[in-house]
Amino acid sequence: MRTATSRRQFMTLLGVSAAAVSCGTAVGGGSGKQTKKLRYQGWAGQVTLPELAEDLGYLDDVKLDWVGNTISGPQDIQSAATGQIDFGGAFNGAVVKLAANGAPITSVISYYGSDKRAYNGFYVLEDSPVRSARDLIGKKVGMNTLGAHSEAMLDIYLQRHGLSQDEIDKVEPLVVPPVNTEQSLRQHQIQVGVLGDILRDKAVAKGGVRPLFTDFELLGAFSAGTYVMTDRFLRQNPDTARTFVTGVARAIEWARKRPREEVIARMTEVVKKRDRKEDATPLKYWKSFGVAETGGRITDKQLKLWIDWLAERGDIKRGKVTASGLYTNKYNDYRPTGTSSGSPAPSATKTRS
Structure with a gap:
């Protein structure tokens, strides 16, 4: 049976306080110099889109700094919210829950979803x-x-x-x-x-x-999770954020357009090169990242479904957050032609009630 204990555990996991968030660290901005190193958590035996983007050279001079693995999206974004890492990814419902608890985070790009091949x-x-x-x-x-x-x-x-x-x-x-x-x-x-x-x-x-x-x-086909960064990190490191988001968007489309065998071979090499004592064999079953929108662009509907679900469960108060206030596409310069412009892409205006 579903118990109050399990609900409390989840509430504790995502109920990060404003005080805890304020203690998080962010590099850059204050000194006028933006960080070029992004701390993150990986997944054992898997290659994340940022890892693929880095290997493809899409992150330019921005480097990833692996600090360990996770098996939980909510834990990953809480670590991002408290400044232990610089970006984290989770199911959009977890993102909504964390934001509704006062964490100043913003979704910047979709990174996984469900389609006929990935589900x-x-x-x-x-x-x-x-x-x-x-x-x-x-x-x-x-x-x-x-x-x-x-x-x-x-x-x-x-x-x-x-x-x-x-x-x-x-x-x-x-x-x-x-x-x-x-x-x-x-x-x-x-x-x-x-x-x-x-x-x-x-x-x-x-x-x-x-x-x-x-x-x-x-x-049906839908993007289910987004990468988030803190509002503070985005203010202090806008160019780094743009490089990261656009690089991940390019990796999404590279994987979508290339033959499956080529993508698998590339990811297998990534696992071998990073030498984390992992088994790369399961990668041969990879089929798709499942991201529905071109370049991982975020839309209101991706978040509104989970706002309504959480409100019905009583996990958040109705009206506490709005879908448009939880994300931005302004750091995503990916264009369908595969080129990036110097100006921001159209985006939702981020506001939080």
Whole structure:
């Protein structure tokens, strides 16, 4: 069952206080010199878009500084909000929640999403009796973190299939590291496991599992997560932010346009060169980053869906934030021709209530 404890844990994770944010460090600006080094967290066995952009030479003189790995988008953006890293990425619902708690952050580019090739599936064993939403009552669903993308998809799926809130509360989402999800499912420690992209295709290739539903089936193609930077960092390092965002946008389109085999080969080389004692084998299952919009440009609808979802859950107060106040495209100079202009692209005016 969904407990008050799990909700409090999620609230604590994203309920970063204004005092904590004010203690965060930001380099540049004050001395008139912008930082050229961006601290970030990676994902074991995966190549993020900023890492790909750097390897392709799209970040120019801006360098990435890896400080460790994460398995949680909410943790990643909280680290960005408190100045432990310079950018972080998460499911847009987590971004909304953090901003609504007073963190002065701004989304600058979309970096992942769902499409017909890249999606998160809720998988069960082939012989599982779970075949409908109602069958999930009393079952355990393993996902990488609570209160984020996977739990949102689960809630929407259950609501659309007519379950009451009391029934939904009897479905138990559990935190399971993505690399352990398949094993936990096969060992019957959980009844449903959320698997995405590489880990999903690897499990499917082994056989014995089937999807109950996917987020692509639920919502169609959509960009689901954004990279954020603090407002302070953006004020102090606007040129660095522009280089970063535009470089990531170029990497999105490079991966979209190049043959899949070429993208996989490039990312495999990135993993080998960074020498973090990782297994690059799962990369052969990569298909797409799933970003829906050209160059990762952000739109109101990407955030409004989650503002409404969080308000319905009672996690944020209605009217606390607006979609247009959470993001900007002004640092994204990517153009469909593949060239970048010197002037900012059209953007939403960022305001926060």
